[in-house]
Amino acid sequence: MRVHVGCEFVQWVPIPTHAVMQVEPRPDGDFRVTEAEWDDETAATSHTYHDVYGNLCRRLTLPAGESTIRFDAFVEVSPDVDEFDPTAGVVPSSELPDDVLAFTLPSRFCPSDEMGSVARNLFSSYSPGYGQVQAVCDWVHDNLTFGYGSSGPTTTAANVYDARRGVCRDFAHLAITFCRALNVPTRYAFGYLPDIGVPPPGDPMDFCAWMEVYLGGRWFTFDPRNNRPRAGRVLIGRGRDALDVAMVTSFGLADLNSMVVWAEEAPEDEAALPVRLWRKLHS
Numbered sequence: 001m002r003v004h005v006g007c008e009f010v011q012w013v014p015i016p017t018h019a020v021m022q023v024e025p026r027p028d029g030d031f032r033v034t035e036a037e038w039d040d041e042t043a044a045t046s047h048t049y050h051d052v053y054g055n056l057c058r059r060l061t062l063p064a065g066e067s068t069i070r071f072d073a074f075v076e077v078s079p080d081v082d083e084f085d086p087t088a089g090v091v092p093s094s095e096l097p098d099d100v101l102a103f104t105l106p107s108r109f110c111p112s113d114e115m116g117s118v119a120r121n122l123f124s125s126y127s128p129g130y131g132q133v134q135a136v137c138d139w140v141h142d143n144l145t146f147g148y149g150s151s152g153p154t155t156t157a158a159n160v161y162d163a164r165r166g167v168c169r170d171f172a173h174l175a176i177t178f179c180r181a182l183n184v185p186t187r188y189a190f191g192y193l194p195d196i197g198v199p200p201p202g203d204p205m206d207f208c209a210w211m212e213v214y215l216g217g218r219w220f221t222f223d224p225r226n227n228r229p230r231a232g233r234v235l236i237g238r239g240r241d242a243l244d245v246a247m248v249t250s251f252g253l254a255d256l257n258s259m260v261v262w263a264e265e266a267p268e269d270e271a272a273l274p275v276r277l278w279r280k281l282h283s
Contacts (some may be wrong), residue, residue, distance in 0.1 A: 001079050002034070005192040005234050006072040007207075008155040010257040013062045020248040021058045022237050022245055023071050025191070028054065029235040035079065036073040047217045053244060055237040062254065074266065081197070081229035088216030090128040090184055100214050102278055103185040105142065107240035109156050109173045110188075110266065112180035119181035133179060133213050133222060140175045141227040148203075167210040169242050175224040176211050176241065185214035189221070191236040192263035198230070205261045207247065212238065 025033050027050075038046070048059035060069075086154035093104070096103050106113045122139060143164060150165040157177035160170040172188055177187040193208035195201070210223040210233075225228065239244030248254070 001077050001196070001234055003075050003077055003194050003196075003234065003264060004072070004266050005075055005194075005263045006070070007247075007259065007261045008070040009259050010066065010068050011062060011248075012066045012255045012257055013064060013250070015064050017062045017250065019060055019062055019248055019250040019254065020246075021060070021069070021169070021248050022055055023077060023237065023247055024048075024056045025060065025073060026054070026237060027056055027193075031206055031234055032076040034074045034076055037072070039068065039070040041067075042069050042071075042133065047054055051244075053237070053239050055245060056237070058127055062250070067256065072276075073180045075234050076113060077232045077234065079231055081231045082221040082223070084130070084220065084229060084235070085216065086134075087132050088130040088218075088220065089169075089217060090132075090176075093183060096185060098186045103187045103214065103240065104180055104183060105240075106177075106180065108243050109241040110167070110177040110180060111158055112177045114158055115161065115177050116181040119178040119227055123178065123182060128174070128182070128184070130180065130215055130220070133184060133215065133220075136175050136178045136182075136221050137224040140171050140178070140224040144171055144174070146171070146225065167209075168206075171225040172209040172211050173241055175222070177211060179211075179213060187212050187219075187238050188215060188241045188245065189238050190242070192261070193226075193230060194232040194263040194265055196232040196265055198226075205263055207236070207261055208233075209242065230278075232265070269277040 046058050046271050048056055051057050123132055123135055126135045145165045147165050153194050157173040160166045160174045176186045189212050190207055190209040211220045213222055240244045
């Protein structure tokens with residue numbers, strides 16, 4: 001399938017302000033980017049690099065005043081839903097690859113050391129492995145209420161557990177925290193998620209956060225917010241938590257006036273259109 005993904009940020013800064021953006025599909029994702037394009041100003045004044053997690057980051061300086069940044073891409077994705085394997089077991093810590101160990105540790109938004117007793121009380125009756133991780137996702141999905149504005153940029157998983165409310169990143173943070181407390185390597189992931197095979201939720205499109213869990217010697221996708229296998233994910237970034245994969249990091253005061261995100265399957269009669277022409281038809 002071919003999907004159209006992208007975003008537009010309208011920001012205001014009092015003086016020229018340097019920033020880093022992470023909104024482009026990750027180069028090693030399980031999909032193929034067939035076309036990608038930034039607005040002319042951003043394309044001419046920015047450059048990219050890869051961070052320590054392999055995420056594609058874009059550096060630029062926002063001009064003083066209001067500016068609009070837009071990114072568009074067409075991506076070929078598999079029509080299959082996320083892979084799952086109920087027989088996948090936990091890998092003993094002594095056998096974990098070196099680069100996986102970091103995802104067993106607490107991080108800023110996922111204080112697994114603080115919440116170890118909670119995790120054990122809730123999930124120690126489940127056999128370690130895929131089923132236990134699914135039980136974590138079921139609990140988070142069933143016990144948290146989704147709501148925009150119910151958390152802030154400094155909200156941790158412990159705060160979310162107490163409030164029982166949050167957005168998709170909070171669902172992911174709490175599930176990650178529980179899994180790490182159970183010694184299961186888990187990393188934060190976010191990207192674009194079109195509504196393929198499911199009814200649209202009715203809310204405006206947004207970025208989506210989920211998690212990847214290391215079981216049976218490989219990484220599996222789990223989504224505590226939606227809590228069902230989905231098709232069409234376009235991964236942007238991975239890290240310990242949302243701190244490592246912020247959409248925009250500004251080195252100075254920056255007000256976000258508006259943000260629009262799109263992720264949708266391209267109609268068959270428009271699937272071959274270049275980004276610029278597609279944008280003109282739908283503007």
